[in-house]
Amino acid sequence: MYGTIIKQIREDKELTLAATYFGVCSKTNAIAFEQGKRMLAADKFVQVLDNLLISLEEFNWIAANYQSSAPILQEYLLKKSWNTGQLAKFEQHLQLSRQKGLNDLKLASFRLLHAYAVKKPSDPDDLALVSRYFAELSLWTLADLKLFANVSCVLPFSLMISLLYEALKAKQRYQNYPGSDALFATLLINCLERTFASSKQELSSNLLKQLAKFTQGQELAGYRLYERYYQALFEYQYGNKLTGRQMLSKVLQIAEFLEEKRIVELIIEKLK
Structure with a gap:
């Protein structure tokens, strides 16, 4: 199936077989692959994508007829409504999430965020599920880092700090990975909000x-x-x-100009 999609992309880009499969396989094998008669090894398939100048994520998007799968779309809608402060929409998407196929760990994390937003106690089962997952984690991937960045505000403080040190160790493995700086910055920003609230001066400085x-x-x-x-x-x-x-006032001016509402709200609250 993937071969036929690759063929369509290649033809739409008006690329030859030679250009697309350079360093990958022979013309005979390339034709067989595009006809769905054979598969390519994972590393070879990635090389074909690289020759076509598309990422695996974009290929999956194209393969799904320029749409996301139901779970991915639902997670996107949840994150978008949360990040833009649309709590009512967030709750609506949350109610639909289980039937849309979102897995239990992600569902638990979003339910914890919802409880946090409406100032209700966290569900003990949800908190236990998420906490146990991270406590037993031996290898942090980008998906783990993203999940931790999202739920850092609801985890017990001591656990959050312990996990933060473990998460930061992953930076060495993703040193040159595109977009990793933004991810680690997000993680630190979310945790800093709590270290300041807890008056942890040395930790905040570090x-x-x-x-x-x-x-x-x-x-x-x-x-x-x-x-x-x-x-x-x-x-x-x-x-x-x-x-x-004075420093906060300067940041406030920039935040207002850029319409960074969250920072504006935080500074106004501090300067009252």
């Missing part, structure tokens, strides 16, 4: 130093703004209060 490493470059400007906010908050909370207030 996390801020690491955050600064992950927010370099134009494409990470939004994360850099959060880093500047927490630097200003650190000065305001632990250093010179007047200087910290």
